Amino acid sequence: MDADYKLYGWQISLFTGKVRAYLNYKGLNYVQKPMSLFDIKRFEKKHNFAAMPVIETKQGQTLTDTSLIIEELERRHPKHSLSLDCPLQQTVSNLLEVWFDEIGHVIALHTRWNFPENYPSFRKEGGDSLLPYAPRFIKNLVVDKVAAARMRAAMVRMGAVGEQIPLLERWINQLLDLLEAHFSAHDYLLGGQPSVADYSLIGLCYAHLYLDRWPRRELIDPRPNLKAYIERVHSGQKQVNPPLSQGQIPNTLLPLLNMFQSEFVPLLESMQQSVQGYIAKEGKQAGDTIPRLLEEITFPMLDGHYKRLVFTYTFWMLQRSQKQFRTLDAIAQQHINEWFMAHKLTPILEISSGPAVTHNGLTVKLAG
Ligand SMILES: N[C@@H](CCC(=O)N[C@@H](CS)C(=O)NCC(=O)O)C(=O)O
Structure with a gap:
């Protein structure tokens, strides 16, 4: 293999798009390999789970999970780093990464399969x-x-059925309108420099909303700034605008953070109650696997309520962001908490993040 990396995945796969856009931005030397049934079985045997994408290095090492893949490639290739110098901006980006990965599932499933x-x-x-x-x-x-x-x-x-569909569609349109307004003023979510949140958003936006016929016509073509963002981020093209100044969060991001607060924070609270009930009922111990999906829960969405199953993997994603926040010094943590509270947002360590878990493929294990 001549390339440094081989990306196994599909064009139409959300999470493959997340990594492909990242590889393009970093200018890494990679080739794409459509993932076959044989590849799926081979990787399943090696990793004990099957998911797309997988990155194979020249030396035959394989990397899975897009967040971990990006983390490892950032370590290996520091040039054009995704890290933001400002801890507040980095914290916001980390939370948006969790949110977009999570809501991406629901939006992607509805806009493709309905x-x-x-x-x-x-x-x-x-x-x-x-x-x-x-x-x-x-x-x-x-x-x-x-x-x-x-x-x-x-x-x-994930609840994209029956009478929930009109509510879901109104919500998707509102979210995309806010993104359209944001990208009319900024190149990336956090201003002039891409960060992890952009790759989470691009997964959903590229493979599903941009490539699939219905959402492309109905949702993306009418929003030219979002469309330009998708093309820019997926191709890896770099912008020339300067990064935001330290401590600055774009005004156009605030309505999105309000949605995060009014919908995702209560969703996480309900998911936490559900997983705790499950652990108590099943007598789960440290090291035990928690299923990927648990019972149905209800959470606020716009002026209504939406029902879907608990997605336990999200706890690992959120705990990862909280862990990164804890590495900041006390003064930086305090500044960020103050900014969150001043904007009526729950400080990151107070967001319900479930029991401590470790990564286990597409699901999680209870931590020791
Ligand atoms: N958290 C994983 C999610 C990967 C994932 O769900 N990939 C999809 C394809 S886009 C998949 O393989 N789904 C298989 C399944 O859900 O069983 C990541 O970030 O890589």
């Missing part, structure tokens, strides 16, 4: 990637019966 016009391109890329040498009818059968069926079931579990 609109049949998106399916032909999924069917084609999925079939050609999974079984490159099989006849078309076998490719179609496997995608229809396995990949698509799995995703449609996930869409139901």
